[in-house]
Amino acid sequence: MGFLAFGINHKTAAVDVRERLAFAPDQLSGALQRLRDETGTQEVAILSTCNRTEIYCSQDQLDVDGILVWFAAYHCIAVEELRACSYQHSDEQAVAHMMRVAAGLDSMVLGEPQIFGQMKDAWQSARSAGTLGPYLDRLFQSTFNTAKQVRTDTAIGENPVSVAFAAVSLAKQIFSDLRRSTALLIGAGETIALVARHLFEQGVGRIIVANRTLERAELLSGPLGGQAIVLNQIPDFLSQCDIVISSTASPLPILGKGAVERALKQRRRKPMFMVDIAVPRDIEPEVGALADVYLYSVDDLHEVIEDNMRSRQDAAEAAERMIVQGTAEFMQRLRALAAVDVLRRYRVKAESLRDQELAKAQSRLERGADPSVVMAEMARALTNKLLHDPSVQLKQMTAEGRAEALALAQELFALDDVTTIQGEP
Template sequence: MSIDVLTFGLNHTSAPVSVRERVSMPVDLIKPAIEGLRAAFGGAVREAAILSTCNRTEVYCAAEPQVAEQLPAWLADYNKIEAGALQPHLYRHQQGDAVRHAFRVASGLDSMVLGEPQILGQMKDAVRTAGEAGSLGTLLHQLFQRTFSVAKEVRSQTSIGAHSVSMAAAAVRLAERVFGDMSQTRLLFIGAGEMIELCATHFAAQKPRSMVVANRTLARAETLADRFSAQTMKLADLPDRLADFDVIVSCTASSLPILGLGMVERATKLRRHRPIVMVDLAVPRDIEPEVGRLDDIYLYSVDDLGKFVQSGTDARRAAVVQAEAIIDTRVDNFMHWMQSRAVVPVIRDLHQSAEALRVQELDRARRALARGESPEAVMEQLAHGLTQKYLHGPLAALNRSEAGEREQLLTWVPRLFPTSDSRR
């Protein structure tokens, strides 16, 4: 049975955040999901890796071709979603298209922020997790190693990452639209991961009045807060202190909202119509969507920020053509490698068959010498025996073939068994 490279999933282009958050997988659930995938399909899925970020959830696998039709149903069932609700948002790629998709994702060409570098690190984390789960084999290992190499080549030979307008920078600009001068604003960051760190860096450059970091693990909050001379607080204190802040940026791995409608509504009453900018970068979302309907609340999801940053990508679009050309070449190289792998078993069988013939004829020659036959006669018989067995396969095929098949064989025999004329 042949093995294909398959990729399927959904991203910020194919699905809104309300759908993406339903299939998003935190890091600690990736391994169980991979195990569940392989168990569901048995030996039909040989290798697998799962990439899940706020903008995409994708499955990469080396599997038998029929698996491609069944993967969407598995994803829906695994996440307890009706298949019909998920199907319109899914894409599926096989073979060369799957390889091209992986190369484009790692190079930042498929990102909400064109050319953003974070996705490469996220993909490396996904590969590391798959390796720990024991689900990487020769095919996916080679695919991802070449993926990382292509991403490096694209970033070094094009300007795809130049003039980047990041999500963090976009959050600052949206807050400035409401408050103008940020020097008198009080900021709250919920979470202590990479995205919160990026946002804190951008907001700190505006020299706000104060910054506070809230996180489930207080030690991590303190580590981040120390970098920006910020304060820390417990998540449990949010209901009592929410009204103190003008800008709230949240990005945690919580599976449930941290800020609900009731909590925010109470905070707005205490603030007496002073606005709050709330930036929710989490998937699943940290802030209930209904919060955005409140007066004086400016709520932005990760998709809202994505639309904002699109206006800043024109300077990089010229580099896309060059990047796509690099990727096309590398896809061809990878597919050639895959095709050459398919020939390996045939070559191995030919070598084994030839070795068996060699051993058989050599054993016959040794027995003849032991019986006292002349070395010259034995060598002649050895050469004759090897030649006959060498020619037996193609001659028998020609003799048994019908007219149409014989024409094809007559074309291929000189290429597989060159004659003296063809070698001139």
């Protein structure tokens, strides 16, 4: 059984490509089942975030091209275009990659914590869709354990920095006194919740949370003394907002150029700072061309993020060593499981031979044969049958020049020394 990690991320694909290759939450279950059925993949999970879309597979024979072609066809993108911006890791490298992703070592923001929860969501989605088998499940569990160890035993999670933190840091650079600013947050997911908390801690004057459902917006805005609205109320409040930060799962833009232009006129050209964290984007890119708008996408936050990454480099080095150890331990357990399967099948075979010889012996005893003779012949016959196949295979392997076979056999059968064997076993 082999493992494959195939995908694209913020290092290999621009945001306009990533948004075309993202899986919306309501697509995941159907996509997972289609991927399994149409590619012959036994076990599969999909991780889809604003910075990456990755497919994790367990297959008897790894088929990278099959996954590539399916991925491209699903999102109606040319195979060669996807090939140019994708990457793949197999077996041990795939294990290490998943652990690095879950620990935040492969994120735009080094050590950011949200990816761990997103990886758990990917595991749960595959489990709910019925595409999470025993091998991939074991890999996810080992991935979670290693990522937790990284968080616990290194400083990579201290002084949290994230895309949300970077967005708020950039807002502080543009508006020196956030106490006089009003922030509109679109969405009510984990990223927006982090943005809201950071803004609240920085003393922003007013927070408005817009969401598809008013209840979710109220849950987020209430503890922060903010105001909750639904998405179709945004045009009524937009002119009041100095800061707009959006992160939803909407497949289509929520804010268009026309709505922003009208808001700017009401603001009498007072500047607006906007950050679109969503993939696909929530704010039409054309909004960035307006003279009094400062629009940033997740890719534009890279420079801000890098300034906050430097303090985590030492912790990252220690974390990488844990990834190496975690990968080695998982592969060792996996190999041990393979041995258990072989031993189980050999035990079934041996017990079948035993039962055959025992039945013969019991039949002879019932006919009055000498018990000591019957037992001796049963022991001899069983020994010969148990040794027959290993003997034939060992001779064949050595005849083919596979010299290591003798050493392995000696170790397997715990033989202290190779002695001369007389006669056929």
